[in-house]
Amino acid sequence: MAEPVTAPVTVITGASEGLGLALAREFARAGHGLLLVARGHAALSAAADAIASASGVRVDVLVADLSTREGCGSVVAALERHGLHGEYLVNNAALGLSGPFAEHEDDEVARLVDLNIRALSDLTARLLPGMIARNRGGVLNVASLAGFMPGPFQGAYYASKAYVLSLSEALAQEVAGTNVRVAAVAPGPLATRFHARMGSQHDYYLRFQGVMGVEPVARSAYAGFMRGRRVIVPGVVNWVSAQFLRVAPHTLLVPFAAWLLARREESGNV
Numbered sequence: 001m002a003e004p005v006t007a008p009v010t011v012i013t014g015a016s017e018g019l020g021l022a023l024a025r026e027f028a029r030a031g032h033g034l035l036l037v038a039r040g041h042a043a044l045s046a047a048a049d050a051i052a053s054a055s056g057v058r059v060d061v062l063v064a065d066l067s068t069r070e071g072c073g074s075v076v077a078a079l080e081r082h083g084l085h086g087e088y089l090v091n092n093a094a095l096g097l098s099g100p101f102a103e104h105e106d107d108e109v110a111r112l113v114d115l116n117i118r119a120l121s122d123l124t125a126r127l128l129p130g131m132i133a134r135n136r137g138g139v140l141n142v143a144s145l146a147g148f149m150p151g152p153f154q155g156a157y158y159a160s161k162a163y164v165l166s167l168s169e170a171l172a173q174e175v176a177g178t179n180v181r182v183a184a185v186a187p188g189p190l191a192t193r194f195h196a197r198m199g200s201q202h203d204y205y206l207r208f209q210g211v212m213g214v215e216p217v218a219r220s221a222y223a224g225f226m227r228g229r230r231v232i233v234p235g236v237v238n239w240v241s242a243q244f245l246r247v248a249p250h251t252l253l254v255p256f257a258a259w260l261l262a263r264r265e266e267s268g269n270v
């Protein structure tokens with residue numbers, strides 16, 4: 001019996017605001033239909049309506065908590081329900097945690113690992129085989145400059161982004177020679193609500209690294225991904241930083257990172 005015909009779509013996680021929303025606009029501008037995923041229904045629907053009317057592409061939404069196994073499973077169920085297949089997957093949803101590791105509460109670290117590592121791996125494992133079978137599409141993972149170094153006082157977050165970078169480069173090599181691509185985009189600090197959510201909005205890393213808007217980062221990520229680049233670092237200063245971080249001795253780098261990442265009040269006091 002012939003396979004049912006499904007329409008290609010780009011699945012974007014964490015697409016209701018911030019970089020995920022900018023990436024959704026970028027993919028839509030290039031004509032890709034979208035399945036946008038986040039937990040909050042109102043912001044997600046508003047984003048979908050705005051993108052659909054600006055670009056004319058079909059935009060479906062899925063309300064799901066991807067830090068749960070059921071949430072990741074519901075992505076595949078939603079694709080089937082809507083008669084779609086995941087041509088591209090953008091693993092963007094992630095959360096940060098700031099402060100001493102030993103002081104994080106209850107299951108905070110577990111939730112970070114569940115979203116930043118497990119969900120990204122789970123969704124990739126679910127959708128990549130279909131891409132390889134169709135010899136088309138790919139996975140764009142949102143990593144961070146944080147992935148190039150250990151980050152005291154944001155240790156779990158930095159480590160999660162190192163995982164994203166490592167997995168992405170490994171999978172990019174595994175699919176080399178096919179038409180499927182896997183890449184990581186590694187932005188520096190962005191002007192989103194991400195930092196305030198974890199209470200790090202006064203920390204020195206935001207003063208000294210320079211904060212980029214999400215639109216140029218999304219443009220650079222999309223262009224680099226479609227050109228087949230494996231690691232995309234948007235912005236000249238960030239690109240130079242990434243080259244430095246790859247070779248800098250950790251005996252000097254990690255204490256400096258601790259100074260940049262220590263939790264501070266508005267006055268700058270730790």
Ligand SMILES: NC(=O)c1ccc[n+]([C@@H]2O[C@H](COP(=O)([O-])OP(=O)(O)OC[C@H]3O[C@@H](n4cnc5c(N)ncnc54)[C@H](OP(=O)(O)O)[C@@H]3O)[C@@H](O)[C@H]2O)c1
Binds near residue numbers: 065066186190194
């Ligand atoms: N902000 C930065 O400086 C920066 C720098 C480098 C890399 N990045 C990376 O860029 C990506 C986006 O960051 P951002 O700053 O745009 O984040 P953000 O503004 O905090 O937005 C996060 C998005 O993820 C969704 N989300 C959060 N938890 C979720 C869950 N459990 N299940 C499903 N969706 C969830 C949120 O919607 P709901 O709350 O409604 O679910 C929202 O749409 C992340 O991977 C981050 O690590 C950020």
